Amino acid sequence: MVPYSDRHLSKPNNTVVNLDFSSVKRINSSGSKITLTKLISLLEGKDYLFKLVMPEAENNLFVERHLQKSCFLNILDQKVTFEKENLFETIKINKQPEAIIEYDEIQNIKKTSFPIFHLKYNKNNDREIVDEFSNWITDVLIDNLSVYNVKKINVFLTIITELAKNSQDHTGKDAFWGLDMIENLNSKTGEILFMF
Numbered sequence: 001m002v003p004y005s006d007r008h009l010s011k012p013n014n015t016v017v018n019l020d021f022s023s024v025k026r027i028n029s030s031g032s033k034i035t036l037t038k039l040i041s042l043l044e045g046k047d048y049l050f051k052l053v054m055p056e057a058e059n060n061l062f063v064e065r066h067l068q069k070s071c072f073l074n075i076l077d078q079k080v081t082f083e084k085e086n087l088f089e090t091i092k093i094n095k096q097p098e099a100i101i102e103y104d105e106i107q108n109i110k111k112t113s114f115p116i117f118h119l120k121y122n123k124n125n126d127r128e129i130v131d132e133f134s135n136w137i138t139d140v141l142i143d144n145l146s147v148y149n150v151k152k153i154n155v156f157l158t159i160i161t162e163l164a165k166n167s168q169d170h171t172g173k174d175a176f177w178g179l180d181m182i183e184n185l186n187s188k189t190g191e192i193l194f195m196f
Contacts, residue, residue, distance in 0.1 A: 024060065028111075052073075069096075134157070179194045
């Protein structure tokens with residue numbers, strides 16, 4: 001649960017903030033992008049000690065793997081420095097993004113969560129990161145949608161790239177992109193979930 005206000009964090013005696021992921025049961029890139037953006041907006045630049053509570057590995061290995069491979073923890077660590085060692089564990093930060101693929105063999109469903117793309121705001125060279133993002137999203141979608149009859153994929157890519165340009169031109173802040181694909185391998189249909 002991410003609060004909508006940091007009002008309760010501004011009290012002088014409230015110096016330790018626990019980012020507790022121990023109760024998370026399911027996770028994907030588009031949802032974790034929302035959480036990441038909210039955490040950064042609430043906590044960036046604050047003078048608190050942040051402690052991260054990871055999911056219990058034996059109970060929820062998928063969630064911990066997603067937090068690592070999606071670059072969620074890497075981006076969070078860049079924006080909000082947190083304690084990586086405690087009495088029970090040392091949290092290692094994975095800096096190599098990797099897609100996370102799950103298969104539901106009974107229903108023949110493939111779920112792919114792509115790494116969170118970090119569009120770093122740069123007022124001096126805003127088009128470089130937009131071009132990098134545009135190339136990345138084009139490669140991801142073309143590579144993964146080639147087996148489907150997707151109409152007007154170029155229009156979709158143009159709209160997404162325009163969102164990235166607008167973010168760089170008008171927000172003055174970093175932006176994040178979460179992307180998930182859910183494919184029914186029997187019917188050759190699917191969904192694209194994204195959050196920008």
